[in-house]
Structure formats: C-alpha cells, structure tokens
Amino acid sequence: MTAVDPLRPVERRSAEARALEALRDAIVSGGLAQGSRITEIDLSNRLDVSRATVRSALHTLAAEGLVIQTPYAGWAVLSLGPDDVWELLTLRASLEGLAGRLAAERHADSERPRLEAAMDDLRAACMNGTPDEVAEADFRLHETIVALAGHGRLSEHYRRLRTQVRLHINAGDALVFDKSEIIGQHEPIVRAVLARDAALAGSLSEQHNLTEGQLLLDRVEADFAMSGA
Amino acid sequence: MTAVDPLRPVERRSAEARALEALRDAIVSGGLAQGSRITEIDLSNRLDVSRATVRSALHTLAAEGLVIQTPYAGWAVLSLGPDDVWELLTLRASLEGLAGRLAAERHADSERPRLEAAMDDLRAACMNGTPDEVAEADFRLHETIVALAGHGRLSEHYRRLRTQVRLHINAGDALVFDKSEIIGQHEPIVRAVLARDAALAGSLSEQHNLTEGQLLLDRVEADFAMSGA
DNA sequence: TGGCTGTATATTGTCGACAATATACGACGT
C-alpha cells in the first residue's frame, strides 16, 4: 500500500547550481540574446544573488562554450554563424553515429520500450504537434539513443553540443522539415538499434544529420548573406 | 632587418587563469593523485592565491570533468577505471575519425609541411626516443590533424578528451607499443590526409584507435582485477 | 581634424569574513 506523503522533499541545491541553470536556460531560450554583452552586476541584481554566485555560474558556462569571457571587461553570450552551425552539425553527426552504433551493441532489453516510446512520441508529434514539439520529440529520441549507448562521456559531450544546437533552433533558424520525411529518417534508425545492427544504426544515425544538415546550412548561409552580417 | 627588442611582453594573465593551468597540469601529471580529495583551503595555501581564485579554477575543471564536486564537502580528482578508459578510447576514435575526414577534405596546402613535420617527429621519436616521447609525438600528430580539420568545436571537444587521456597515460598504464607498429599505423593516415582521401583518412584514423585501444583495455582490466579495485 | 595623453568610469578579479552544509566524533541508552 503506497501512502501519499503530504510532505515533499525540500529542494537541496545551492544558489550556484540554481543560478547556473537559470542562466543556461535564459541563454538557450534567447532571453539573453545571442551576442549580447552581459555583466555580473546586472545578472546578480536580476537573479538576486551575490556576484560571486554569478561568477561561478559564468565560469561553468564559459567552459561549456555558451558565454565568452573577456577578462576585466565583460562576458558575451555565444553567437552562432554559419561556420558554427556547420560545426554543430558535423560534430552532432559524429557523436550520434557513435551513439547509434553503441546503442545497437549494448542496449539492455529492459530499455527497448523506452526507445519505442520515444519513437511513438515523435510520430505523435509529427501527426498533431507544432514544429517546436516535433523538434523536441526528435531531440528526445536522440537523447534516448545516446542514453542507451551507456557511455557517460559521450552523453556529456552530446549534452554540451545539444545545448548549443538548441540555442540555434530557438533562435528561429530551424527549418521545418516535412514530417513524413522526419519519420522516414528516424524509423530505420530505431529499427536498426532494436535489431542490434550496429553498423547500420551508426551509419544511419550519422547520415541523417548530414542530409538534414546540408539543407539547414544552405538556409543559414542564405539568411546570413541577406542580413549582411 | 629584424632588431631584437630587449624588452619582452609582460605576461598578462589573471591569477585565475594561472591557477587553472597549474591545477590542470598538476592533475594530468599525477601531482594531485587520481581519486584524491582536494580542498580549496589547501590549494589556496599551496598556490598562494585567494580561495575564490581556486574556486573559480575548480569550477572550470569540474566542467571539464577533471574534478568531481561534492557541494559543501569537498572536491576529488577524477579517477579512471576500465569503463572510463573504454569511453575515452571509443570517443577518441570517433573524434579522430571525424578529424581525419575533415583534414583530408579541408586542409590548406600551406599546412601540409606542418603535418609532414609532425609525422617526421613521430618517426624520430620511434627511432631514438623514450616511450613518453613517442606518446607525446603521437599525440602531437593527432593534434595536428585535428587542427587541420579547421573545426573549433571539434578541437575543443578533442582537447577535453585529450586531457583525460593524458591523465590516464601519465598514471603509468600506457602500453608501450611496438614502434614500427606505431609508424605502420600512422603513415597511411597521413598519406590519406595528404591525398585528400577523406573516407580512407577518416576510417584509418578511427580504426587505429580501436586496434590499439583493445590491447590497452585488456591490459587495464587485467591490472584492475589484480589490484582488487 | 586627427592623434595622443591623462583621467574617469564600468566591470571583473581577488580578498577575507560570515553563513550553510556535510561529516566526524562522543555520549548515552538498549
């Protein structure tokens, strides 16, 4: 018999950890605009924490590549241009390729329903969802594959990358792909992982990025040229 | 005519940057032992800087995975076991594979002598050098290839990885490979890059890690079992 | 008008002190 405990666990996170998350979210969501200069004093006031707390978070974010530090002069939010987008795509292809291969080789049977559910979610999003929901479900599917690889460092490198990809997507540059195309590209990946076909899972995982990516990159470069940046 | 300026540029780096480098070097070299607990107060005293300076460096090192933070209780130096070594090797293979491919596709002609020189250095180290010198020259060759890829994020992810690989090598677990084997594995990579054969460069770059890696991993697991860890 | 110099200002870097938290240790009860 499971009694519902009226008392909830008290959140136990330092102000540093909370500031770090709030800043990361604000950057990724565009609340702190790409390329904008940010100051410790301003953030300290807005977050209602000490400047030391903000500094701590900013150092971590700098190590994640989300902010750029100019010693003694300020910090700036990462700004992504076409070169950056190309880098994100190529690196993402490589890491997702490795994840696909390892997930196929190593996933536990108990994790198959999780992967199937993520694929179902993507299908549902393609049927009924907004472009944001599709992108989110797409991302969650890949995160699941990365998790099934059981490789902590790969997960960490992927998380780093994913944050920047999200930044890019949230900046409004994401292409809206044909939804049947999205399903058509992802289902074979999932099938290969479940079939434990490592070579196929790896190569499909890598290749689908390069296909979508080229379209996206063409678009980003065109936008960049038009904006005169 | 180049006049020799008797005045040298004054080093302009914050204490934070210097502490970060000193700590990273101490960790990678084993001066701060793997798995050991470290405290801000101790490091602050030993480095003769404020604790805030040490904190800043530790946060960055934590984001790099070289130290593990336990809030309010302390910090510990990363300790690498067989699972970690496997992760480093597989990820290294993937990133070096991407680097090889991109270096083949994208290197500037002006950079070819640099790659050739790195290969020459490796040959020289294999002829006359200590195992450490061989490992160092091997690493430098790969760093050169990564640099020739012209992909900042790849370089950054690789640098992260490399630091941990160095930590592992410096812990004394590095296998000493047959030197002609080392040359035999690296020359075809360099040739493929210079020939701009992206597929071959990528696949050789990736594969050579997996070959050497398996031997190393077998050895690490045997050592681990013997030490009862 | 443009370039150079000196000063002011804004912000980060660093400091030492106080607050928060985890862990160790001793005392007590069963």
Added chain:
DNA sequence: ACGTCGTATATTGTCGACAATATACAGCCA
C-alpha cells in the same frame, strides 16, 4: 556492542569591499 542523537569541526557557499584592468571620454597639440 550497536544504534541514535547532539555537538563539534572542516569545508564549501556566499557576501560585500577593495584591487586590477579595459574602455570611454575629454583635453591638448600639431
């Protein structure tokens, strides 16, 4: 002897103030 509770201690987390540095701006001179 073991488990629980309370206190002490060690260390990190956070604070506000002072120091260091980059940048902006004003004044002066050619």
